[in-house]
Amino acid sequence: MDTNTKDTVIDVNNVEFLYEETDTAQVLKGITLNVRRGEFLAVLGHNGSGKSTLAKHLNAILVPQTGNVTVEGFDTADENLLYKIRQRVGMVFQNPDNQLVATIVEEDVAFAPENLGVPQAEIKKRVEYALDAVNMTEYKEHAPHMLSGGQKQRIAIAGILAMKPDVLVMDEPTAMLDPVGRREIMETVKKLNREENMTVVMITHFMEEAAEADRVIVMDHGKSIMEGAPKEVFSRVEELKKIGLDVPQTTELCFLLKKSGLDFDANILTIDECVNKVMSVYNSKGGATND
Amino acid sequence: MLKDITLGQYFPGKSFIHNLDPRTKILCIVIYITVIFLIKSFLGYAALAIFTALCVFSSKIPVKFVLRGLKPIMMFVAITALFNLFLTNGRVAWQWGFLTITYEGITLAIFMVLRLFFLVLGTSLLTLTTSPIALTDGIENLLSPLKRIGVPAHELAMMMTIALRFVPTLLEETDKIIKAQTARGADFESGNLISRAKAMIPILIPLFISAFRRADDLAVAMECRCYRGGENRTRLRALKMSYRDGFGFGAIILFTAIIILTNILSGRLGLV
Ligand SMILES: Nc1ncnc2c1ncn2[C@@H]1O[C@H](COP(=O)(O)OP(=O)(O)OP(=O)(O)O)[C@@H](O)[C@H]1O
Ligand SMILES: [Mg+2]
Numbered sequence: 001m002d003t004n005t006k007d008t009v010i011d012v013n014n015v016e017f018l019y020e021e022t023d024t025a026q027v028l029k030g031i032t033l034n035v036r037r038g039e040f041l042a043v044l045g046h047n048g049s050g051k052s053t054l055a056k057h058l059n060a061i062l063v064p065q066t067g068n069v070t071v072e073g074f075d076t077a078d079e080n081l082l083y084k085i086r087q088r089v090g091m092v093f094q095n096p097d098n099q100l101v102a103t104i105v106e107e108d109v110a111f112a113p114e115n116l117g118v119p120q121a122e123i124k125k126r127v128e129y130a131l132d133a134v135n136m137t138e139y140k141e142h143a144p145h146m147l148s149g150g151q152k153q154r155i156a157i158a159g160i161l162a163m164k165p166d167v168l169v170m171d172e173p174t175a176m177l178d179p180v181g182r183r184e185i186m187e188t189v190k191k192l193n194r195e196e197n198m199t200v201v202m203i204t205h206f207m208e209e210a211a212e213a214d215r216v217i218v219m220d221h222g223k224s225i226m227e228g229a230p231k232e233v234f235s236r237v238e239e240l241k242k243i244g245l246d247v248p249q250t251t252e253l254c255f256l257l258k259k260s261g262l263d264f265d266a267n268i269l270t271i272d273e274c275v276n277k278v279m280s281v282y283n284s285k286g287g288a289t290n291d
Numbered sequence: 292m293l294k295d296i297t298l299g300q301y302f303p304g305k306s307f308i309h310n311l312d313p314r315t316k317i318l319c320i321v322i323y324i325t326v327i328f329l330i331k332s333f334l335g336y337a338a339l340a341i342f343t344a345l346c347v348f349s350s351k352i353p354v355k356f357v358l359r360g361l362k363p364i365m366m367f368v369a370i371t372a373l374f375n376l377f378l379t380n381g382r383v384a385w386q387w388g389f390l391t392i393t394y395e396g397i398t399l400a401i402f403m404v405l406r407l408f409f410l411v412l413g414t415s416l417l418t419l420t421t422s423p424i425a426l427t428d429g430i431e432n433l434l435s436p437l438k439r440i441g442v443p444a445h446e447l448a449m450m451m452t453i454a455l456r457f458v459p460t461l462l463e464e465t466d467k468i469i470k471a472q473t474a475r476g477a478d479f480e481s482g483n484l485i486s487r488a489k490a491m492i493p494i495l496i497p498l499f500i501s502a503f504r505r506a507d508d509l510a511v512a513m514e515c516r517c518y519r520g521g522e523n524r525t526r527l528r529a530l531k532m533s534y535r536d537g538f539g540f541g542a543i544i545l546f547t548a549i550i551i552l553t554n555i556l557s558g559r560l561g562l563v
Binding site: 083091120144 | 301303422423424452453455456459460463504505508509511512513514515516517518519523524525526527528529
């Protein structure tokens with residue numbers, strides 16, 4: 001694995017972890033990975049594979065029992081660096097209701113900079129910037145509990161952006177949202193990644209979301225077992241199925257067509273790609289039989 | 292039923308009262324409550340009513356909305372009034388079997404009802420015109436001199452903020468649980484007091500479990516946002532007194548003086 005330190009923001013090195021001494025199996029079993037600056041990284045894995053546990057290691061909520069995690073070169077095990085690390089790696093969780101602290105949107109977004117002791121004038125600027133980045137400026141004086149799930153989750157993201165982090169880690173941020181909310185979050189995150197050059201680590205159960213990432217890591221039983229571009233990872237349909245994961249429907253279709261002997265690759269992700277491929281195969285076949 | 296709870300609800304606005312510093316409002320309400328318990332005559336209550344009405348009108352909050360805060364306490368008020376009515380000794384006004392009503396009891400019951408009404412009106416006016424954040428900031432600030440003797444001012448304020456933040460979320464959740472249990476055939480409406488109390492258990496247990504889970508999540512989310520107590524914390528909105536607050540204090544002092552005057556007057560004239 002290339003560990004070009006200049007481009008690595010977070011380095012997870014051979015980390016082992018278990019919650020309680022009495023537990024029989026470790027939750028993380030020597031996982032190694034790195035997060036590169038500016039990338040959109042998706043983490044997949046079935047329930048209980050240790051994704052949330054891994055996420056909590058990225059900003060020193062949990063500290064590895066063996067191995068180490070460094071953020072911009074800062075070791076998460078060093079207590080003195082705690083707030084430096086947390087400020088750099090922001091975290092958004094599944095349930096937006098359980099992350100919002102204040103009763104007014106802008107007060108909530110200001111929470112992190114207030115904790116960091118940022119001067120008042122600068123807090124104001126950051127709140128404006130963060131609300132603008134998630135497209136929620138017009139709601140700044142609303143009460144969060146009156147907003148939709150997707151809007152609440154965007155406020156949660158803004159609350160993290162106000163810390164000016166280098167990395168945005170999200171643990172299944174769309175799991176509790178309806179399709180509209182899910183779309184809103186994906187668009188917000190992709191925009192941040194593209195326009196603000198924000199490094200994004202997104203844990204998700206939705207293959208369609210992972211397909212939009214630059215790179216995908218698949219976890220199983222506390223280890224990273226696959227890594228690569230979405231196309232590469234999803235083309236390994238049988239391996240993924242074996243560990244209980246799905247692949248995007250389009251990929252699955254192409255995989256099945258290939259298996260039945262047609263000229264298909266299983267590295268097709270988007271619906272457009274799939275349609276084009278089906279049409280071209282159909283045309284070439286159709287041409288052959290008509291002749 | 293759950294929608295009637297206006298206590299702790301904020302009604303955004305730009306009125307004179309809304310714009311007062313939260314510390315002014317909190318101190319004024321403390322004085323107001325003390326004064327309520329000092330009033331000795333109907334004349335005093337008339338003055339109280341006029342002052343309260345002026346406050347409500349200058350807040351520009353619909354009167355209906357302010358009065359809605361009284362609904363949930365009706366039952367409590369009625370019971371208190373009955374106790375005072377029947378259990379006060381004095382000159383007998385009416386008797387039937389073991390039930391006795393005295394003139395003193397009647398006066399005391401009316402005073403009690405008025406006191407409770409104005410108490411709730413005053414405090415709901417405070418919460419209606421002050422955003423929860425401003426309110427807790429004000430409390431934190433007023434309590435901060437007590438930090439030296441170990442009063443956790445910041446922590447208390449934070450707890451209040453979070454409690455207020457979760458009131459609507461938990462009310463919504465309670466509603467959902469009630470509906471879910473009703474759909475499963477639970478009956479909350481009929482039966483005696485004990486069976487009704489028992490019927491609450493299937494609501495309370497899931498509610499508590501979810502509240503603990505939320506608390507856990509929130510604690511982690513707050514840590515992720517670098518929360519580390521009140522030290523070195525800055526604020527988006529700093530508290531600032533202005534000339535308005537001078538007027539506010541002036542008004543409450545004038546009000547107190549008038550009430551003292553009514554007490555003296557009614558004493559002289561021998562009125563109740
Ligand atoms: N606070 C905790 N205390 C003890 N065990 C825990 C704790 N949190 C998680 N675990 C255990 O650790 C294992 C991995 O959990 P983790 O939450 O990391 O999985 P996950 O991949 O995020 O799963 P999911 O997809 O369900 O979110 C599970 O077996 C879980 O029971
Ligand atoms: Mg998880």
